[in-house]
Amino acid sequence: MQRNEPSNGMNGKSHPERSPVIRVERFSKNYYLGRTVVPALRGVNLDVQQGEFVALMGPSGSGKSTFMNLLGCLDRPTSGSYLLDGVPVSKMNSNQLADIRNQKIGFVFQSFNLLSWMTALDNVELPLVYSGVARAERRRRAAHALSMVGLKSRASHRPVELSGGQQQRVAIARALVTTPSLFLADEPTGNLDSQTSEQIITILQELNARGLTVVLVTHEPDIARHAHRQVRFRDGRIVEDIGAIPHEIVMTDVPRSRPAEKQVS
């Protein structure tokens, strides 16, 4: 896979400071159900640097999916600002958001959302169809993405012919095929047994080791411990953030991915 180079600011101007992949300030999100207001997020701030692997945790209903949908440009905040890879996306219209999603974001969910009548390869190619890539190039890139998740030999299988774990790997390949700056996964192992879950997390770790920035929602501490950083939500707020890269280090030298913590035996 191609490395995801961080943008060096807009208009080709290079900036001495790198901008984080994610800079969220004072995000709030209300849902309106009739006359009832549901405040799903209440003033969330978060920076995520290039190459980080962040696990979002917290009880059901604490706002994790709402937050991920905002990060993934699937929805807009009620208030607050968002710089994605240095680009201010909070004010964009739906067409612009669709373009940004296609260029910069790979998203996987608990449900695999594959098109049942298409082969694995065709499913993975789909985002490239939307971005107007020529057919031969699409097939080459889709085949490469499938090989990155260890499914080259299943390219011509349809989803029903694949296990749950394999289907999620196809969904990951589909999310990677556009070489996004940011990979978002909302409970990607929620429908999988623990052994298959470990395989999926190992794939995400490998992608992160190649420089991909990963934000993952999970309920399971076993899964979260694979991340460098754990951010905990409660009642629409971040109540804990463990393992963030200190700001001074980011400003001087950003590692693409941090080496795994040494295990103390």
Ligand SMILES: Nc1ncnc2c1ncn2[C@@H]1O[C@H](COP(=O)(O)OP(=O)(O)O)[C@@H](O)[C@H]1O
């Ligand atoms: N589309 C929606 N309409 C109304 N309320 C919603 C909607 N989506 C989520 N909520 C509410 O917002 C809160 C946060 O939900 P969510 O972000 O899904 O939490 P989590 O992913 O942490 O379980 C919950 O109270 C939930 O009921």
Ligand SMILES: [Mg+2]
């Ligand atoms: Mg959720």
